Amino acid sequence: MSKTVLLVDDDAMVRHALGQTLELDGLTTILAGSYIEAKDHIVPDLDGVILSDIRMPGKDGFALLAQAQAVDPELPVILLTGEGDIPTAVRGINEGAFDFLEKPCDPASLLAVVGRALRTRALVLENRALKARAETGDAAARLLIGESTLAEDLRNTVRAAAHAQAEVLICGEPGSGTSKVAEVVHLLSGDATRAFIKLSASGLAADALEAAFSRAEGGTLFLDEVAALEGSTQYLLLDLLDRTSKTRVLAGTYRDLEVEVGAGRFNPDLFYKLDVLRIRIPALRERKDDIPVLFRHYVSIASEQAALTPPEIEHDVIAQLMAQDWPGNARALMNAAMRFAMGLGLADVEGGASDARPGLAEQLAQVERSLLIEALRRHRGGATAAARELQLPRKTFYDKLARHQIRPETYRH
Missing domain, CATH: 3.40.50.2300 (Response regulator)
Structure with missing residues (x-):
């Protein structure tokens, strides 16, 4: 504090x-x-x-x-x-x-x-x-929040894809933010002021796809869950991609399209057409260091929208959040934050913890990791000040950072 x-x-x-x-x-x-x-x-x-x-x-x-x-x-x-x-x-x-x-x-x-x-x-x-x-960063910094190495890698990959002006396959689990990533790719590209059309591929009719292509001409068309396209619509999409170069197509999927191709459910030519560049969004359980900053961000937004004072977020709250697997990813964390902001606490929040709960040693390690990260964040990456706050000898503090693979420079901002 x-x-x-x-x-x-x-x-x-x-x-x-x-x-x-x-x-x-x-x-x-x-x-x-x-x-x-x-x-x-x-x-x-x-x-x-x-x-x-x-x-x-x-x-x-x-x-x-x-x-x-x-x-x-x-x-x-x-x-x-x-x-x-x-x-x-x-x-x-x-x-x-x-x-x-x-x-x-x-x-x-x-x-x-x-x-x-x-x-x-x-x-x-x-x-x-x-x-x-x-407010000061580009679209990737503003919309793809996180301080972990994986979050920074994602932002850099998105920036590179945005400038490549080719089709992009965006892979991520449900709730991980494929639509948000697609929006950032569009905003960072040269046609950011032009149309950005988002469309669900599930049950998409041929005439709706053609109409979307027409509306997105010169801009970007994002097809969410492209693996859900019907076979005939897959052929139409391939034809449209072959016939026009004025509309950039970004495709999102949580399924493995290579597996879908092998099973005969997805057109291989369409797969190779879409898979020019690939962005993989890491699951929230892979970047747990981002949970505290994401949760606080979502609580702040929810509180502001409801004209409420943001509730205090104690260390035990963060530890409980980090102990969960979050199969619903950022969307599930956002829902938890909204409920928390409304005064429900965590007792009424379904965060998706795994059936096999971590043992005492793992839970204590998660709490220790959370305390170290929180101290570094409060002191903007200042290791000496963070160690002093936690009342730890300098060597012990650095030993713990090494054990938990925490880099102080990540929190210098």
Whole structure:
């Protein structure tokens, strides 16, 4: 999580005591005795939270709260109020404070509320980083999300295929995103401003195929699950490909077309015509390192669409997600994220875990791997800072990275 707390209190003794409690818990504390002293520390994308007394000489805690919201509406502000002054605290919540604590507050309550605020802030900043990368990158970076080596390899393959201007066979399990990959190929190609027509090959009639070719002329036609084409329609598609060079065809399939050809269910000439370039989308179980970032991305989108505050995603949630096989791939993970954003948690989420559940050792390894990756992500690939957060000696930390085949540079962004 983020580690900085801006602590504002005009009482030096209280400020020292609270600061000491926070620092003993490993938090970096910035101490300020007034609104004026604190104001310059409140900046957009502050990697931390604010803990402020309400009653202070000059501008009070409510003025500080208003300033924080003006600078960054999602910056958590925790207000400190006098014992029994609940109406004042309620006013603070109504005006946008994250939470409040009554003075004198016991260390456990202080650390619990501050910890929750820091986790919320870390999620906000991570979502902002994702959006920033999405807005500045090309279509592959914006739409094909993931930080694993396999995800980067996929993006590079898609970029190469986009510029080749040839037919492409896109292979991936159900829910893996063949349609999304096809869209990215089109967006990165030279005809990105022209038509992009998506069509399901299942039950596709001949006249519908010809009409699609006509609408996609000069652009791209994506045929989803091309193995489902009827025999006569396969011959028509082959004929259309032979007769026109103005429409680029991308074909998606979760079946092995070579097996389909061998079984006599798919036209071999059509297969070779489509299989000029091939893109294989790795299954989600092959790139589990991408599960945390994908899940957070989907939760953020679902929460934004429903006008909800994104829920906290604890380490045990990520560990549960990574322990599953996800036969439904990204689509299943997206559905799980939508339910989670709606407050259902994981108890009501069917994530597709295998029947043979992993043993204790494997589950512990998955949790350890998740914690290592999360720490690296929070510190943008900084191994020293991540090791310090996890309270691990440097050598032990690097030994664990090597054991789990984790590369810190993957998370530098």
